[in-house]
Amino acid sequence: MVRQDDADMTGADEQPAIDLYRFVSELFPINRSLTGAGVRETLKAVARHCDLSVHEVATGTPVLDWEVPREWNISSGTIKTLDGRCLVDFAENNLHVLGYSRPIHEVISRSELAQHVHTLPDQPDLIPYRTGYYADDWGFCLRHDLWQTMNDESYRVDIDSEIGPGSMTYGEFFVPGATNEEVLLSCHVCHPSLANDNLSGISIMTALAMRQSKRKRRLGYRFLFLPATIGAITWLARNEKATDRIKHGLVLTCLGDSGPFHYKQSRKGDVIDRAVAHVLKHEGHAHEIMPFNPYGYDERQFCSPGFDLPVGCLMRGVHGTFPEYHTSADNLDFVRPEALEQSYRSLAKLLDVLDGARTYCRVDGRGEPQLGRRGLYRAIAGQREAGGATQMDLLWFLNLADGHHSLLDMAIRADVPFARLQSAARLALDAALVREITS
Amino acid sequence: MVRQDDADMTGADEQPAIDLYRFVSELFPINRSLTGAGVRETLKAVARHCDLSVHEVATGTPVLDWEVPREWNISSGTIKTLDGRCLVDFAENNLHVLGYSRPIHEVISRSELAQHVHTLPDQPDLIPYRTGYYADDWGFCLRHDLWQTMNDESYRVDIDSEIGPGSMTYGEFFVPGATNEEVLLSCHVCHPSLANDNLSGISIMTALAMRQSKRKRRLGYRFLFLPATIGAITWLARNEKATDRIKHGLVLTCLGDSGPFHYKQSRKGDVIDRAVAHVLKHEGHAHEIMPFNPYGYDERQFCSPGFDLPVGCLMRGVHGTFPEYHTSADNLDFVRPEALEQSYRSLAKLLDVLDGARTYCRVDGRGEPQLGRRGLYRAIAGQREAGGATQMDLLWFLNLADGHHSLLDMAIRADVPFARLQSAARLALDAALVREITS
């Protein structure tokens, strides 16, 4: 039986070990894509905070139905007037070049350029984010306002990039627990300068990795920093046998904006869904629960047939529904320090719920135990000032400590915050009224 | 594995092979009852359109708890004044004589006649429909208005009928499928000139029988044209062992009026209930789902203990709740050609859903398959103009193609019309991403 220290069980009001917003800001300028130097630089920054394993998987490696793509790197990209005025520059904003653009150095007509230009006519002051991973293409993403003013007959376009054999890079950090059961946490690391849709997840997950490695743990925690889709597929392909250890999982994304939380349920419906709903409800956060669908982030891989892992997705803003999504407006103004910290604290509480959702069995025979002679009424009165268990919480705990209800099941049935039933459990353990059932 | 041609899978916007309303009109004048010449004539008309087997079961044959009744035939029935004026004439409307009336040729007092006269005081201009199958009785059904004017002391009543040993007649048409699994469709053929409550079902079922016999089929289709109650009981008694092949069933009645659809669920709750609800919802028809009860049409026999088959009942107007029910107003004005055709089309779509509710399993390993290299994004774009699958439909299909979800389960979870998931299935089959699971 694993017991946590009291200090470990009091929840998650603590500050993250890193300044979340500062870490987002540090990573913001880096040009990330599915592969290449930007991903490596990002993972190196994460590795300064936790003992991250960085994996390189060679181009062409078969992974399930896919294969690892060629590596892309880019050093510059510009559109210039023929008289040398630079109108569009990758160095200013890395969204300007279509992801996976092949190199080009040419003077071309405006009409030909138009075939390679992406703008947002409805948001004319924003640069869109576009990629062409598996197309052999090149392109530029521009403010529509600017494009409207570009009426020369020809322009000089230059992209210094390389696409070729190399490798795909992903990061993994595993904190073992006292049992073989694991929680999987995953974020994507393949978007360039987008703050909410990418960096919020990386920053919060780094802080959670630091947090979990310093706590006593029943469960193991596996933190995956993955290029979207192909990264998840690669990880699944290389760890197929280990996936049955994953008891709960969560994809983290878009957690830095100031909107309400959105939780997308797992395909199969599992403990993770009940745990997230419980935490969001009792934290008092505005939130919406959304049913599973096979679109979105890497939960669609983790929940694919054959694996069908119990993995949901926690977001604030939902991809495709906020105006800043996949534009230059998803920047350091859009993401707020307070929102990042609130997301972190809710997730820390969630991990405490998952880790603390132990199952207990009464050892003192049947019926209701006598609380008075064990000093438990007094103990409860003492806790009350500290927000601990009430007498009713203790009665719920003792009533449901039958080996068939986890602490989370109990908290949901009693409809009180998890931490209060956890306090009740501690009182009962101290009084030797229950023992933990280990699965 | 059975594959349908594309043409077979595009749904049911086609016209019925017969003019439904004309067929109702053709059958309307015939005097039907539980037994007798009228049923035979009706089934002969049906047999002109499909290869119907007509069964004769001798009077007195024991069938479960019942026995086949004596045969009734009638050639005329009148009430006349003593000076020979004909007031009520079976030849004018076959509702005028109580079903199974024994012969009578007498002059009787008005007060004695009153014991044998049925009217509708609240609908004084309508003739009621009444029968006395198992009573040894005779009677007349009249407009209450007329009865009010009949103040003579005596009247002459004549009924030329025969009740005696003979047989009961029912029709059966079976279209075999590629598997042993069957869909049972049933309507009643024992009501005289009632258009909605009888003929709408006969007409639509005839057209459906013609339709199904011309299509590639996974399932077999069994069409039963039965005298109500005793016909169903007789069929069950003679086919007891075959009933475990029936995977879905539907009783059809009152499908020619212009009201909303009503679907009464099966006793056990089964795929048929979900399929009908899905089709009615996505067809956009006003409809109401009603729980099973042990009254109504022959679903009460099919859902009786011992059998408990998955059989529901589809109606527009519900027996006993519309003013025309079991009166002379349930006539060729009450039934509308458009309503008949709409009912037919919804049922055709339903049969396509039942037949197409196959189960698939991914053959390409785990995770999400790569759509791009198989040209599936392009294929979807091509379909979109034809109302085919969207990318999301294809993702739902591939996500749920785990051998545990039928196409109907998928369509319900995705909440999109069945045909779109069927299109997605076809794309995935063509790309060799899935194979069908045969049960």
Added chain:
Amino acid sequence: MVRQDDADMTGADEQPAIDLYRFVSELFPINRSLTGAGVRETLKAVARHCDLSVHEVATGTPVLDWEVPREWNISSGTIKTLDGRCLVDFAENNLHVLGYSRPIHEVISRSELAQHVHTLPDQPDLIPYRTGYYADDWGFCLRHDLWQTMNDESYRVDIDSEIGPGSMTYGEFFVPGATNEEVLLSCHVCHPSLANDNLSGISIMTALAMRQSKRKRRLGYRFLFLPATIGAITWLARNEKATDRIKHGLVLTCLGDSGPFHYKQSRKGDVIDRAVAHVLKHEGHAHEIMPFNPYGYDERQFCSPGFDLPVGCLMRGVHGTFPEYHTSADNLDFVRPEALEQSYRSLAKLLDVLDGARTYCRVDGRGEPQLGRRGLYRAIAGQREAGGATQMDLLWFLNLADGHHSLLDMAIRADVPFARLQSAARLALDAALVREITS
């Protein structure tokens, strides 16, 4: 197969065998506590109406996690002014002395007395009810109004009581049934002059015990008159092996006030919950269904882990929520004869439902039986005047008599009063259409 007489099945409109209110009045003056003479006197009064077994369990006997407490008896208790004026007298109202007060004979200062005085500042004209079962204490319960006027420097306090080895007393009455299955009914007998919270349960349960012993019974009925908590624990400890016979159970309390019924569900969710909800609904009584929680009356013992019996709790007023609760206002004015009788009748009907919830199976083969040739249409018409089964009730019965539905299941699905399906069952039994399934 056990058949009840018709007279036994017609429900529960009968009068209770004793005057419920008079019995409450008779028991009201007695001073009850967990142990002692008052409990014995109360059980002796109950035993005049049924063959009650009275059990004495010695102080110190270990029972599960508890032990039987010392016995407490009291003969007098007063607070007097030093000049001999009696201000507070146990002889006037037995609530005046804290339960389990130790003896005291002293003159003490007002300020010291204040440590031992309990009042209700918000209900200044009422005496509170308080106990100190397991504390070694003494005390008085007073009207706050009176306490406010007591400004002398010192008072003389006298309590003539004894606490010491002795025994705890409880009563049990068992009426065997035709089967081994039992219904447990329980009330508490440990409160002094409180009419609703104690005596209403004792009075109604006595009448129910008399009623059940005079009826033919499928089930056995076990009536427990218990000191709360320790009585239930003691009974459970001494009857551990017999508890698996208990198929339904109910704790009765606060059934004499005029408020709506409240039913608290069992922990496990079982037939008792459906039966009570069915009866309260079809009796047309205002009522509320409350989910289980581990607080309240002895249902918390019966539903504790290890036992987890199917026991709910029926109340009108809910403990702790009505202003008279645990005060001198819970008296003979608060309890109403009509309310007691209505509660009795609903419970009598409930017991008839539990006893009558037999399971039947059709013996006449499959399909719907022919009602006409068995005279069942005529039989139903005859019953209708007596509020018996309708034709629809009989069809429901015959449809669900498949060996898998109890009569209660049928009544709930048909949504009609239980007695009507019971009448239908009797018709079908008389017609030899069904046989009872004995478990």
